[in-house]
Amino acid sequence: MDVETSTAIEGGSNHAMIRKLRAGKYRLYSRKKNPKTGKRRNLGTFASRAAAERHERAVQFFKRG
Numbered sequence: 078m079d080v081e082t083s084t085a086i087e088g089g090s091n092h093a094m095i096r097k098l099r100a101g102k103y104r105l106y107s108r109k110k111n112p113k114t115g116k117r118r119n120l121g122t123f124a125s126r127a128a129a130e131r132h133e134r135a136v137q138f139f140k141r142g
Contacts, residue, residue, distance in 0.1 A: 093108065095129045
């Protein structure tokens with residue numbers, strides 16, 4: 078079973094969805110759910126939580142740029 082953890086970004090209203098997998102890696106999910114499937118989009122799997130957080134910041138930078 079996955080362990081769900083969230084990192085507050087930009088005032089706490091939006092959360093990066095970083096979950097620790099059973100294999101010990103961390104997966105970054107989209108903030109929004111897909112209305113059709115009700116699931117979040119996989120934005121990558123990383124060896125460390127810090128790497129997942131760095132990628133989440135990069136995603137936000139390019140999304141708003």
